[in-house]
Amino acid sequence: xxxxxxxxxxxxxxxxxxxxxxxxxxxxxxxxxxxxxxxxxxxxxxxxxxxxxxxxxxxxxxxxxxxxxxxxxxxxxxxxxxxxxxxxxxxxxxxxxxxxxxxxxxxxxxxxxxxxxxxxxxxxxxxxxxxxxxxxxxxxxxxxxxxxxxxxxxxxxxxxxxxxxxxxxxxxxxxxxxxxxxxxxxxxxxxxxxxxxxxxxxxxxxxxxxxxxxxxxxxxxxxxxxxxxxxxxxxxxxxxxxxxxxxxxxxxxxxxxxxxxxxxxxxxxxxxxxxxxxxxxxxxxxxxxxxxxxxxxxxxxxxxxxxxxxxxxxxxxxxxxxxxxxxxxxxxxxxx
Amino acid sequence: xxxxxxxxxxxxxxxxxxxxxxxxxxxxxxxxxxxxxxxxxxxxxxxxxxxxxxxxxxxxxxxxxxxxxxxxxxxxxxxxxxxxxxxxxxxxxxxxxxxxxxxxxxxxxxxxxxxxxxxxxxxxxxxxxxxxxxxxxxxxxxxxxxxxxxxxxxxxxxxxxxxxxxxxxxxxxxxxxxxxxxxxxxxxxxxxxxxxxxxxxxxxxxxxxxxxxxxxxxxxxxxxxxxxxxxxxxxxxxxxxxxxxxxxxxxxxxxxxxxxxxxxxxxxxxxxxxxxxxxxxxxxxxxxxxxxxxxxxxxxxxxxxxxxxxxxxxxxxxxxxxxxxxxxxxxxxxxx
Numbered sequence: 001x002x003x004x005x006x007x008x009x010x011x012x013x014x015x016x017x018x019x020x021x022x023x024x025x026x027x028x029x030x031x032x033x034x035x036x037x038x039x040x041x042x043x044x045x046x047x048x049x050x051x052x053x054x055x056x057x058x059x060x061x062x063x064x065x066x067x068x069x070x071x072x073x074x075x076x077x078x079x080x081x082x083x084x085x086x087x088x089x090x091x092x093x094x095x096x097x098x099x100x101x102x103x104x105x106x107x108x109x110x111x112x113x114x115x116x117x118x119x120x121x122x123x124x125x126x127x128x129x130x131x132x133x134x135x136x137x138x139x140x141x142x143x144x145x146x147x148x149x150x151x152x153x154x155x156x157x158x159x160x161x162x163x164x165x166x167x168x169x170x171x172x173x174x175x176x177x178x179x180x181x182x183x184x185x186x187x188x189x190x191x192x193x194x195x196x197x198x199x200x201x202x203x204x205x206x207x208x209x210x211x212x213x214x215x216x217x218x219x220x221x222x223x224x225x226x227x228x229x230x231x232x233x234x235x236x237x238x239x240x241x242x243x244x245x246x247x248x249x250x251x252x253x254x255x256x257x258x259x260x261x262x263x264x265x266x267x268x269x270x271x272x273x274x275x276x277x278x279x280x281x282x283x284x285x286x287x288x289x290x291x292x293x294x295x296x297x298x299x300x301x302x303x304x305x306x307x308x309x310x311x312x313x314x315x316x317x318x319x320x321x322x323x324x325x326x327x328x329x330x331x332x333x334x335x336x
Numbered sequence: 337x338x339x340x341x342x343x344x345x346x347x348x349x350x351x352x353x354x355x356x357x358x359x360x361x362x363x364x365x366x367x368x369x370x371x372x373x374x375x376x377x378x379x380x381x382x383x384x385x386x387x388x389x390x391x392x393x394x395x396x397x398x399x400x401x402x403x404x405x406x407x408x409x410x411x412x413x414x415x416x417x418x419x420x421x422x423x424x425x426x427x428x429x430x431x432x433x434x435x436x437x438x439x440x441x442x443x444x445x446x447x448x449x450x451x452x453x454x455x456x457x458x459x460x461x462x463x464x465x466x467x468x469x470x471x472x473x474x475x476x477x478x479x480x481x482x483x484x485x486x487x488x489x490x491x492x493x494x495x496x497x498x499x500x501x502x503x504x505x506x507x508x509x510x511x512x513x514x515x516x517x518x519x520x521x522x523x524x525x526x527x528x529x530x531x532x533x534x535x536x537x538x539x540x541x542x543x544x545x546x547x548x549x550x551x552x553x554x555x556x557x558x559x560x561x562x563x564x565x566x567x568x569x570x571x572x573x574x575x576x577x578x579x580x581x582x583x584x585x586x587x588x589x590x591x592x593x594x595x596x597x598x599x600x601x602x603x604x605x606x607x608x609x610x611x612x613x614x615x616x617x618x619x620x621x622x623x624x625x626x627x628x629x630x631x632x633x634x635x636x637x638x639x640x641x642x643x644x645x646x647x648x649x650x651x652x653x654x655x656x657x658x659x660x661x662x663x664x665x666x667x668x669x670x671x672x
């Protein structure tokens with residue numbers, strides 16, 4: 001089908017985004033680094049490998065329980081670097097501001113970025129500011145780009161995944177998406193809906209420093225856990241089996257999803273990661289994670305199989321098996 | 337004066353932008369790399385130095401004589417890397433698209449980016465796409481970030497500038513700004529108003545490959561030649577003297593400026609650079625530039641003096657001396 005106009009779903013990190021990437025961006029920009037479509041590009045460097053990534057942040061509203069657009073912009077890019085096994089070092093930041101934006105809001109965002117960068121041990125080393133006329137943007141959009149170094153011992157890629165590998169998720173899913181959605185819709189489910197927005201580099205460096213059996217990682221942001229699992233399964237060429245009862249989610253998130261008719265597997269996260277780990281190391285990796293503040297609720301949720309290649313099969317709580325698809329339609333624009 | 341709201345002038349690369357950078361961004365993000373405020377951050381690396389920069393592009397209209405927002409987004413970031421003496425290698429690109437944007441326009445922009453990157457010998461290695469609701473952005477905003485390597489023999493910094501150094505500009509000024517302004521206002525001055533948008537890395541690498549006497553470089557984008565010269569003079573701690581009659585500008589640009597009451601020294605450029613060169617090498621550098629397609633109209637426009645430190649004195653065509661200031665008020669929003 002020919003695309004004539006950009007739709008909101010082109011920006012959701014799901015099926016239409018994938019089409020845009022493969023038909024347009026890969027078509028024109030094709031090169032060995034981009035074509036891998038990992039969370040960050042891994043680049044050759046005479047002295048080890050360099051990771052390089054970027055993300056724009058357009059979240060609405062810009063302040064929310066658990067964070068704000070600034071914290072999100074720092075965490076998101078740190079997390080993309082972490083997913084390829086890099087130690088994030090430097091960030092740049094580009095602001096697109098709407099004329100008339102309160103200065104105090106900008107300062108709150110900048111202050112939050114500085115605090116998050118400090119907490120994560122990265123430096124913001126360059127930036128740019130543009131201002132557009134009132135009505136030409138919505139308050140503030142932020143882009144961050146980041147670079148990090150990958151140690152020679154680290155080699156993560158969906159291509160490394162083997163039959164029998166275990167699938168681990170680092171904690172409860174759906175917190176970020178439900179916090180934003182309920183805030184936006186003015187739904188008061190109690191104060192327990194808080195975004196999980198967090199920099200994952202500390203957790204990732206701890207895992208990689210102790211264990212050699214990690215095959216691949218991905219952070220389930222836009223499109224949620226389901227979309228990230230399908231992406232990993234497709235890249236690996238193998239099948240994934242996931243047990244619904246093993247997937248952690250907070251009771252408040254499950255209740256809000258039920259009320260709103262949403263599937264928690266498709267709700268965005270901003271401080272979680274999926275790991276695919278060699279079976280003999282899976283238990284040890286899980287314990288390492290559970291001893292870290294950002295991995296306390298880590299859980300082994302499934303395994304890699306040879307059956308149904310490139311597909312993710314979910315065994316539901318009711319014992320039914322169904323195939324998980326990527327997020328297709330519009331679920332929630334401007335979630336990050 | 338306390339800033340309460342973001343004004344368009346905060347995004348013009350002139351005085352209010354400088355205030356925003358020093359009072360807000362430097363205040364919160366301060367580190368040795370950012371604080372230098374060069375065109376790109378220069379970062380230590382076990383094997384030589386790395387340059388890292390970012391820019392967002394919000395130009396309106398997105399297609400213009402001599403280029404489009406995509407070409408501009410690639411050239412601008414390549415040029416920022418080039419200004420610190422780096423050889424640009426890799427770019428990332430982040431898109432913020434407005435719902436309903438014609439796909440054909442996006443494809444035209446992407447195609448232009450790919451062509452410009454190829455021409456300049458850089459690879460676009462990662463990207464991100466967000467879509468916001470109709471009315472929440474103006475068609476398309478693009479962010480590019482870039483990294484490049486700096487050879488050990490290259491060391492450019494305004495701190496290297498010495499009394500007696502010569503000031504060279506690589507060609508006619510004001511082409512980009514006047515092309516955009518006249519297009520936007522529907523003024524038809526003939527087809528001779530064409531943006532100078534171009535990647536400068538080829539010219540810069542040619543100069544740096546042959547000459548060791550280059551002290552510092554800057555590209556006079558937002559804020560024009562005057563603002564870039566004042567920035568260089570302030571960073572060097574020395575005075576600059578510029579001869580107006582030596583500054584090249586196309587007749588059509590001068591005529592359009594006169595009609596609109598604009599000063600060509602403050603009009604944006606996107607394919608020009610200013611060099612500060614040791615006096616004994618200045619003539620040789622000028623000849624090298626004039627033999628390159630992007631430096632044919634290069635001209636020596638002044639010199640560095642000890643008098644009036646941190647100020648730029650212009651000797652006008654009428655023989656009057658006046659101090660050049662940074663661009664202060666709003667001249668032209670969304671020029672890049």
